[in-house]
Amino acid sequence: MLDTITSPTLLIDEQICRNNIARMAAKAKKHGMELIPHMKTAQSHIVGDWARKYGIREITVSSLKMASYFSTKSWDIIHIAFPFNPREIHVFNELASQQKLSIQLVNPTVTTIVADNLTTAAGFFIEIDAGYGRTGVPYEQTALIDEILTAAKKNPLLSFRGFYIHPGHSYYTKDIVGIYKESRHALALLKSQYISKYPNLKTRIGDTPGCSLMDDFGDIDQMGPGNFMFYDVTQARIGSCNLADIAVALAVPVVDIQVEKGEILVHGGGVHLSKDVLFEQDGSKNFGEVVYLQEGVAWEVPQQRSYVKSVSQEHGIIKASPELLQGVQIGDLLGILPIHSCMTADCMKSYYTLNGQLLDHAEGMAI
């Protein structure tokens, strides 16, 4: 299969991906939680089918377009975990008439627009901010939560499903336990306050580092991580996974080798990997870790590390280990484990399995 690859191509190791899903499904079960995976990373019907094997019936997406892509595949519900964009209300109504959807609300203004214009039944979560600061209602602002709930009541088609937290700051800290304490506390408090009025309400938490590393979810009902399906070098750094758990690698052709500089030039740059970056201890940049590709078998994470030290639009320059430099030839293919697999998958828009099956990915952003 590798022989047929002539230009940058995103490979997926189906077995690693299935293992990642199986592990998270088992963990959710162990904690009595429901796993509602976020499909923003994979954005692929076939990966969705793999998840179905573990009883997944509801999925999460991050845009109406992504919901539209998944709507043809008979998911029970698709939750759009992004503060509802009121300009999309009419497109939303159209899709909601064909596919059960739920949305996320963070303010009374949008809630009122939705309540005034919704024509098909839809659920909603209120997104809560428990310290991340990106979006959501600060959990102590129950007056604001009440305003949203009151505005929503104007339309009986709109039903409250519960509270959602994405503690995205878990990506940037070693204190995931601390973050989880805060998030658990916020969700537990809100549940206790609102459960009598809304006996079916659920609490949901959504980050891969926490869902991978934590072992105390308190009484949180549901988990909604996404990146865990593929993982990436960022998650390996945090400790959410090992490099061997990363399910995607960009195959890149070697076009030049500079032995004295210890560098390899590959076709594979920012338009393929994205510009997401980590830093090495010496301050140098890392745009992806090299793995060795082998025909018909899984790629190998080498003992001696090599990594992409710089990218431009189409170019990648690898800082190569002595071992790699000794073995590599112009015309070879190398694998690059992405720094941020969600972004790389979104750049590449398709996958090849190790036995050459093409998997689709949701379309580009064009209207």
Added chain:
Amino acid sequence: MLDTITSPTLLIDEQICRNNIARMAAKAKKHGMELIPHMKTAQSHIVGDWARKYGIREITVSSLKMASYFSTKSWDIIHIAFPFNPREIHVFNELASQQKLSIQLVNPTVTTIVADNLTTAAGFFIEIDAGYGRTGVPYEQTALIDEILTAAKKNPLLSFRGFYIHPGHSYYTKDIVGIYKESRHALALLKSQYISKYPNLKTRIGDTPGCSLMDDFGDIDQMGPGNFMFYDVTQARIGSCNLADIAVALAVPVVDIQVEKGEILVHGGGVHLSKDVLFEQDGSKNFGEVVYLQEGVAWEVPQQRSYVKSVSQEHGIIKASPELLQGVQIGDLLGILPIHSCMTADCMKSYYTLNGQLLDHAEGMAI
């Protein structure tokens, strides 16, 4: 037209873009140079058509896929300004049988593969490194240049066109004059050494900052900038252009406003803008500058700056000026001038003109 936009959409101001092309064409003419624009930024047939008005007959691209996209539009030659990837030789032969192409060579190994396998006439440039360090033959290594030329001679279909320098380090320095002195010197030296054997050889230089700012190109024959067609916030910072010269802006819907924090949440994140980033003087990140969109007329660069301080996959958070905070409403559209327009255009894969015409963009990276 703005009323019809419901989700992130890349707008192009045709007049600004045409002005940018006209200005660079005039500059090339003034210096007796030929303008061979790099289409990696626009990646669009219609923008290519705009360029034709200025006598452009040859264009540059950065991949065989992009060459394939442009091959249907009767350009005299398409130059692929990326070190030739030997795995693509057969696909190359196929395309070269329909469209005159030229390639870039940086080592004898690939040159030999090309010479051994090329079945249709093609030109080549030798890429020279005059200090950027990304790729190319260091200009003083004439023995290596001779090896490439000797290897190429084995196949009479392969014809030497000249020397190409992309001084990409001009993006990261204030010393563009110094970089140009070096590049001019390298190209002049090589021309004087090889012109007797190759009387038709041309020298070409390819960066937007230099082509925008310099006024002394020595005896360099051709210029091949690309970004100048759109420019972006990075180029404005370098001084290559003003913010008012930037020809593309991402229209993003406002979904939440945090007045106390001075922040606006928009639908528009890393999958739309890319993760390219600049830094403010206080060390904070900048993923794009806000402009005010107005129906039917050009966008307005505000006096009081607002900018995107953080992005995740779909979210953007704007640090808003008092003026913006006072005027903005949930459901509004704002414009974001990209930090790196090549990457944003590649993420978005289409454009809308201010009067609602859809412009295409080369397809995704999938095979």
